[in-house]
Amino acid sequence: MGLGRSAAVVIGSFPLGESDRVVSFFTRDVGRIRGVARAARRIRSRFGGSLELFSLGQLVFFDTGRSDLVRIDHFDVSHPFAALRENLTTLGEAAWIVEVVARTTGDRDRQPALYALLVRALRAMETTPRPARVAVCFGVRCLDVLGHRPRLDRCAECGRTYPFPRPALAEGGVVCDGCRPGVDAVAVAPATVAAFERLRHLRWEDAVATPVGRAGPELRTVLDAHLSRLIGQPTRTGRFLRALDRFEGAAGERPSARVSP
Numbered sequence: 001m002g003l004g005r006s007a008a009v010v011i012g013s014f015p016l017g018e019s020d021r022v023v024s025f026f027t028r029d030v031g032r033i034r035g036v037a038r039a040a041r042r043i044r045s046r047f048g049g050s051l052e053l054f055s056l057g058q059l060v061f062f063d064t065g066r067s068d069l070v071r072i073d074h075f076d077v078s079h080p081f082a083a084l085r086e087n088l089t090t091l092g093e094a095a096w097i098v099e100v101v102a103r104t105t106g107d108r109d110r111q112p113a114l115y116a117l118l119v120r121a122l123r124a125m126e127t128t129p130r131p132a133r134v135a136v137c138f139g140v141r142c143l144d145v146l147g148h149r150p151r152l153d154r155c156a157e158c159g160r161t162y163p164f165p166r167p168a169l170a171e172g173g174v175v176c177d178g179c180r181p182g183v184d185a186v187a188v189a190p191a192t193v194a195a196f197e198r199l200r201h202l203r204w205e206d207a208v209a210t211p212v213g214r215a216g217p218e219l220r221t222v223l224d225a226h227l228s229r230l231i232g233q234p235t236r237t238g239r240f241l242r243a244l245d246r247f248e249g250a251a252g253e254r255p256s257a258r259v260s261p
Contacts, residue, residue: 004070006030008059009118010051011098015041023051023072025059026101026118031109035061035070047075054081054094054122068107083126092244093131096224096237097121097138103231104146114145124208132220137207139223140199148230152197155179167193169222171229186225191215196222 006029013023021040026032040047050057057077061070084094101118105111121138125131143149151173154161158179166177168185174193175185195215199207212219224238 002063002065003060003073004030004063005058005060007115008057008075009098009115009122010053010055010075011102012053013051021051022069023075024102026098026105026115027059028112028115029110031111032102032105032107033061033070034068034107035072037072037075047072049080050075050077052080052082052085054084054098055079056081056119056122079123081122081126084122088244090125090131092237092241093135094122094125096135096235096241097125099235099237100139100142100227100231103235104142104227111145114142117141117145120204124204128208132216133211134208136212136216136220136223137199137204139220139227140196140207141204143223143226144200146230148226149200150174150196150226152193157183162193163190169193169226171226184229186222188218188222189215192218192222195219 006027008025008027011024011026011032013021016022016036019039019041021037022034023037024032024034037047037051039045040051055077056079057075059075060073062073063070084090097118101114105114117138121134124134128134150156150169150171152162155164155174155176156170156172157175160176162174164176166187167174167190168180168187169175170183170185175183191213192215195212196219199210199212202210224235228234228238
């Protein structure tokens with residue numbers, strides 16, 4: 001039985017049996033792993049509230065090598081990110097980030113750059129008044145880290161130099177109106193392409209502080225669609241955020257206050 005330890009973020013969990021819990025972590029040194037926390041659901045569990053979603057800490061686990069599941073020994077929380085769970089909008093945006101990490105990476109696939117980006121995004125999400133902007137900045141950089149950076153300087157199909165009228169974004173990047181009928185692409189405004197390119201090159205601190213104006217909601221939609229293609233199905237949290245947006249609109253609130261980065 002091998003002893004392992006790593007800095008990690010809780011990215012999901014579900015009940016197992018009467019008192020146990022299966023917890024998913026994204027770790028700095030191992031990548032995504034799942035483990036069983038014995039008796040974690042009991043009132044006097046030694047884990048307490050340490051296994052809450054988004055919690056950052058030091059994970060210690062045992063790996064027998066005979067199962068995909070490790071045995072969680074303990075998880076010492078260094079930053080609980082409790083504020084992310086106190087507001088429905090912030091919770092939804094942060095949950096979108098961890099869903100993207102969970103569903104675009106494989107088990108034991110070490111991705112230290114993605115781990116660092118995840119922690120940076122959660123820290124920014126904790127203090128920003130515009131969580132959607134942080135989610136957009138994360139999405140733009142996540143595509144780069146995963147090796148799926150879309151091409152924005154020329155048509156990904158025919159090579160035609162951008163800019164051109166009526167652009168659309170496909171899996172490989174921007175496509176012209178002539179190539180769009182033959183590919184799975186989402187029509188976008190030129191301002192959205194420009195915002196995508198700008199956020200890609202800015203320092204992280206500048207990117208999360210820079211408004212992108214009217215391009216924000218469309219850029220958010222494009223990123224969710226692009227990452228959903230990589231996952232193979234729509235993100236669950238993306239559907240939740242769209243439903244929340246419709247609910248806020250029906251209640252007379254301003255949806256743009258939430259979705260516009």
